[in-house]
Amino acid sequence: xxxxxxxxxxxxxxxxxxxxxxxxxxxxxxxxxxxxxxxxxxxxxxxxxxxxxxxxxxxxxxxxxxxxxxxxxxxxxxxxxxxxxxxxxxxxxxxxxxxxxxxxxxxxxxxxxxxxxxxxxxxxxxxxxxxxxxxxxxxxxxxxxxxxxxxxxxxxxxxxxxxxxxxxxxxxxxxxxxxxxxxxxxxxxxxxxxxxxxxxxxxxxxxxxxxxxxxxxxxxxxxxxxxxxxxxxxxxxxxxxxxxxxxxxxxxxxxxxxxxxxxxxxxxxxxxxxxxxxxxxxxxxxxxxxxxxxxxxxxxxxxxxxxxxxxxxxxxxxxxxxxxxxxxxxxxxxxxxxxxx
Amino acid sequence: xxxxxxxxxxxxxxxxxxxxxxxxxxxxxxxxxxxxxxxxxxxxxxxxxxxxxxxxxxxxxxxxxxxxxxxxxxxxxxxxxxxxxxxxxxxxxxxxxxxxxxxxxxxxxxxxxxxxxxxxxxxxxxxxxxxxxxxxxxxxxxxxxxxxxxxxxxxxxxxxxxxxxxxxxxxxxxxxxxxxxxxxxxxxxxxxxxxxxxxxxxxx
Numbered sequence: 288x289x290x291x292x293x294x295x296x297x298x299x300x301x302x303x304x305x306x307x308x309x310x311x312x313x314x315x316x317x318x319x320x321x322x323x324x325x326x327x328x329x330x331x332x333x334x335x336x337x338x339x340x341x342x343x344x345x346x347x348x349x350x351x352x353x354x355x356x357x358x359x360x361x362x363x364x365x366x367x368x369x370x371x372x373x374x375x376x377x378x379x380x381x382x383x384x385x386x387x388x389x390x391x392x393x394x395x396x397x398x399x400x401x402x403x404x405x406x407x408x409x410x411x412x413x414x415x416x417x418x419x420x421x422x423x424x425x426x427x428x429x430x431x432x433x434x435x436x437x438x439x440x441x442x443x444x445x446x447x448x449x450x451x452x453x454x455x456x457x458x459x460x461x462x463x464x465x466x467x468x469x470x471x472x473x474x475x476x477x478x479x480x481x482x483x484x485x486x487x488x489x490x491x492x493x494x495x496x497x498x499x500x501x502x503x504x505x506x507x508x509x510x511x512x513x514x515x516x517x518x519x520x521x522x523x524x525x526x527x528x529x530x531x532x533x534x535x536x537x538x539x540x541x542x543x544x545x546x547x548x549x550x551x552x553x554x555x556x557x558x559x560x561x562x563x564x565x566x567x568x569x570x571x572x573x574x575x576x577x578x579x580x581x582x583x584x585x586x587x588x589x590x591x592x593x594x595x596x597x598x599x600x601x602x603x604x605x606x607x608x609x610x611x612x613x614x615x616x617x618x619x620x621x622x623x624x625x626x627x628x
Numbered sequence: 629x630x631x632x633x634x635x636x637x638x639x640x641x642x643x644x645x646x647x648x649x650x651x652x653x654x655x656x657x658x659x660x661x662x663x664x665x666x667x668x669x670x671x672x673x674x675x676x677x678x679x680x681x682x683x684x685x686x687x688x689x690x691x692x693x694x695x696x697x698x699x700x701x702x703x704x705x706x707x708x709x710x711x712x713x714x715x716x717x718x719x720x721x722x723x724x725x726x727x728x729x730x731x732x733x734x735x736x737x738x739x740x741x742x743x744x745x746x747x748x749x750x751x752x753x754x755x756x757x758x759x760x761x762x763x764x765x766x767x768x769x770x771x772x773x774x775x776x777x778x779x780x781x782x783x784x785x786x787x788x789x790x791x792x793x794x795x796x797x798x799x800x801x802x803x804x805x806x807x808x809x810x811x812x813x814x815x816x817x818x819x820x821x822x823x824x825x826x827x828x829x830x831x832x
Contacts, residue, residue, distance in 0.1 A: 567654055571650065571654075572646070572650060574643065574646055574647045574650060575647060575650025575651065575653075575654065577715070578647060578650065578651060578711060578712075578715045579654065581714075581715060582711075604714075607715070607716055607717050608640075608643060608647070608715060608716050611715075
């Protein structure tokens, strides 16, 4: 197998796992992290990416399960379903298995029942893989919640180390707002209101995964509080936060708190990872490999653009044949480095 | 059939055909055997060294060595060729069936007898082999095209191929089977006279 491609694949996995550990640690998962997360974390998008990439780090995967038992009440199941469907995340089987587990372990089994897809134990495969891509052998005794979805793993032994999410700091802002206001769209709307001078409902809908009507109606209701203010112009309505009222909570450092549109960005990263481990993309000659990287770039570019990161991936039409491989690798390294800064 | 794997094609068509093989393999497409004429074949077989803008498919061949109509080209081949064009900055029709694209094309009117046995092959991988036509068949095609188009670069190619009298007479006989009209016959006589082969006119 081409060494440089293998190195690139290993690099992507390392950086993705660094990012996942960093974000989960910021939400209360005990574990390794070298750089502190300072951005607002989107727990639904984070979970959907983690259920795919976390298969290459069994310890992270099980720490997330542990965390979900403690904090799962603050996850928005409807939003998980919406993001899964809208962006076509590939972690449906894992999410269903996790939901089955949480139906047993959480105080709200009905909530998680809504997430579980019909059982599909056909064509079972190991849940976990080594970083090299080799499957981790599964013991005779299997976790039934995962076997029901064709994912083979040993029995789940949760360590019970997970902490409630922190009550301070920007990464847990969305979860803290949910604890304050309930699990509903208002929490994401406050995050976005804190991130910009003013916001437009259609842009908010795009960035949160809620329907435009939900966003429009909710913002209209919130504006009745006086905390959120509405401005009309050119038959459009724009919304902003009244100065000072919630600044201590939403803008603790005084300036707007940047909101990253994590869902399309994480779906792009999931697609990238699934793309580079695709068996058909291994052992290709350099020319065909460049062609496949070009194809992969075309797949993830719209998602990156949706997340506001489109300029990070250069236009492939400027580069001929094998030239593009180095460009793609450089661009992806740039994106992953920037995410891990 | 002669293997020709050490021959380089003009421009970047070797690279294009190598990538075409890779794309066909990735797409799990069948194996294709392309029979190529025109400038690419002239270069590949070392007959003439000149620039060319495309790869002309005159026929396809199955693995039992039966020649097949290349019109329309199989969709997996078309799809893969378009990706190659995009990746390498080639024209979208860099790989085409122009010489045999319709009822008036070479394949449907009939290829020269024994053309398949005279091919020189280059293998690009599991999914692609290219058979380049022989000098004898080039002379047939070039004479027909030169008469049909009243000279042009086909006449230049024919001149460079320096056919013998017997080869030209054989090519004329084959060309007349394609177009038995008096107009074509008059055109054939005109061409032979104008391009220095007038002594053959009484024998066609």
